[in-house]
Amino acid sequence: MTTLLETDAVLKRGLDALAKADPVMAGLVADGIVPELRKRPPGFEGLAWIVVGQQVSTASAAAIWARLRRILEPATPDTFLRLSDESLRAAGLSAGKVKTIRAIATEVTEGRLPLDRLHELSAEEAHGLLTRVKGIGPWTADIYLLFCLGHPDAFPSGDLAVQEAARLAYGLDQRPDARALTALAERWRPWRGVAAKVLWAYYRVVKAREGAPA
The missing domain is CATH 1.10.340.30 (Hypothetical protein; domain 2)
Structure with a gap:
């Protein structure tokens, strides 16, 4: 059975794994880009x-x-x-x-x-x-x-905010589409959902710095 994102301890496990697998993710987490757990009732x-x-x-x-x-x-x-x-x-x-x-x-x-x-x-x-x-x-x-559900590997590759955050974090020339972002996210398995949360958090920080609504 999949370990679900139901506790801060599980979230931290995911963040630690991402930091080991990807230096860009490691840099974001080290800079304090740590997402909240945020979960709604299933069903x-x-x-x-x-x-x-x-x-x-x-x-x-x-x-x-x-x-x-x-x-x-x-x-x-x-x-x-x-x-x-x-x-x-x-x-x-x-x-x-x-x-x-x-x-x-x-x-x-x-x-x-x-x-x-x-x-x-x-x-x-x-x-x-x-x-x-x-x-x-x-x-x-x-x-x-x-x-x-808190599935740690669910990944909304079509989300525009996640795409834009990836462009900024990875210094890409243009915002990746869903297919390109899915390919980039392979390095984050089985914690792609945690990576998405990190990118959302990063997007909010960038928009706040720009003075624009997130």
Whole structure:
């Protein structure tokens, strides 16, 4: 079974391993670029929360989620499937997000998406099960694996902030795309998720120095 990012001790193990494997990572950690653990509850609620937060500001996502939780009690797939499209749209969900979360709820209730067992699988296997669901793309799957399950090797190679941080940290001429970043990340296995957290932390520090919103 994979050791999950559930404690600061595990996070430190990952940081130590990255520092030994990669001098750039070692330099970032030595400079104090140490991420927080940051974990959300796993399961249907956590995955639905990630979908709600896609392509909207943090404040908007929080407001929509608060309205949704008032009608989604308990926050289970069965409850979601009983809600009408009208009530979900009134809570602030777009038509696309309603379809995606309905697809997730259906896959869970019918046994094709075992959210309660994904932590037992490799990052690739769990990622494959998630992205088979209509509406779940690679980024959503990786964010769920990393922030809800705490999978240490989940790696959101398509995340723009991670890509830009890698460009800056490694002195690249241009921001690496998902394929190039995936290749770069091979040196970080089995701690690619921890590397992503380091790069996010580095991105926030750089933006703060520039006086721009992170």
